[in-house]
Amino acid sequence: MRYVVIVGLAAAAGLLIRKKNEYRNAILLILGILIVTMSALYNIRDLSSLIELVRPFDQAFYQREYFEKGKYPDSLLVPLLEGKRVYVKDDAYMMGQPEQHGKTFNYALYHARTVYYLLEYLHTDLIKDAGMNDILVTDELVASEFASLGPINDMQRYCFLYGDLPFESANYFAYYWYYYEFLGQIQAYMCTETDANGDTVFTSDDLVILWNTVDGIEEEDLFIMTKEYYDSKYKTIGEASGNE
Numbered sequence: 001m002r003y004v005v006i007v008g009l010a011a012a013a014g015l016l017i018r019k020k021n022e023y024r025n026a027i028l029l030i031l032g033i034l035i036v037t038m039s040a041l042y043n044i045r046d047l048s049s050l051i052e053l054v055r056p057f058d059q060a061f062y063q064r065e066y067f068e069k070g071k072y073p074d075s076l077l078v079p080l081l082e083g084k085r086v087y088v089k090d091d092a093y094m095m096g097q098p099e100q101h102g103k104t105f106n107y108a109l110y111h112a113r114t115v116y117y118l119l120e121y122l123h124t125d126l127i128k129d130a131g132m133n134d135i136l137v138t139d140e141l142v143a144s145e146f147a148s149l150g151p152i153n154d155m156q157r158y159c160f161l162y163g164d165l166p167f168e169s170a171n172y173f174a175y176y177w178y179y180y181e182f183l184g185q186i187q188a189y190m191c192t193e194t195d196a197n198g199d200t201v202f203t204s205d206d207l208v209i210l211w212n213t214v215d216g217i218e219e220e221d222l223f224i225m226t227k228e229y230y231d232s233k234y235k236t237i238g239e240a241s242g243n244e
Contacts, residue, residue: 009034070150073188077155080201080224082122087208087227088115089135090128102216106178109169110156111220115209117162118155135234136212137223146189146223153179153186184219191225199226 013031017024066072091112098107119126157179163170179186194200201207206227211220225233 005038006035067147067149070148073149073152074155076149077152077188077224078122081119081124081207083124084204085125085127085206085227086119087127087129087132087206087230088112088119089132089211089213090130091133091213092116103218104182106169106182107218109165109167110175110178111213111218112211113163113165114156114159115211115222117159119209121159121162132208132210132234133213135210136214137210141233142189142223145191145193147192149188149190151185152188152222153183156186186219187221189221189223191223191229193225193229195226195228196232197226197228199228201226204228 009031013027016027020027066075089112093108093111095105095108098105098111116126116128157175160170160172160175168174190201192200195204197204201224204226208225208227208230210223210225210230213220
């Protein structure tokens with residue numbers, strides 16, 4: 001749109017110069033001021049969407065300030081999960097099922113499958129456990145024992161690269177629309193507790209990733225914990241009624 005306006009202004013200036021050549025310098029000056037002003041306004045409007053230039057000091061792929069600002073959680077999750085044994089729910093939907101639970105048909109294409117695609121790409125030992133399907137993580141547990149890593153909509157929408165569904169709904173534009181335009185913000189949470197084995201999510205080779213599957217809601221945060229932590233907490237979690 002910016003370039004359309006610039007071309008329009010230039011064309012208008014050209015016509016004015018042809019009719020009022022004696023004011024050429026003034027017309028060109030006004031044209032320059034308008035273009036600079038318009039560009040400045042566009043830049044100010046888009047500042048929030050610009051990717052910041054980061055100068056790392058500790059040679060780590062995931063910078064500490066990312067956690068403080070809730071940015072780029074995928075830059076931490078990729079090395080955190082790669083090559084580990086990861087347990088997840090086995091609750092992928094078939095077409096026609098989401099509508100029975102108050103969700104759009106798109107849910108069947110993306111729910112659970114997007115996480116599976118990512119974990120398979122990271123060469124994890126992926127274990128789908130249907131026994132986890134009814135587990136819900138409470139807000140109280142998250143507030144006391146988990147830390148938010150930030151939004152993961154971008155990470156999930158780029159998982160179209162790893163999928164194998166031969167549908168138009170599995171291409172880049174469909175993923176972009178679903179995760180960026182249709183859904184609200186999705187968060188990743190990491191357990192901050194040390195489990196009974198003395199491990200954290202960084203040191204344990206066995207991790208669990210949960211999401212809350214609730215009727216009428218398609219935004220599903222991810223909760224990452226060690227398997228030992230999950231085994232010690234699952235009864236408490238299983239009695240929960242979900243996030244409110």
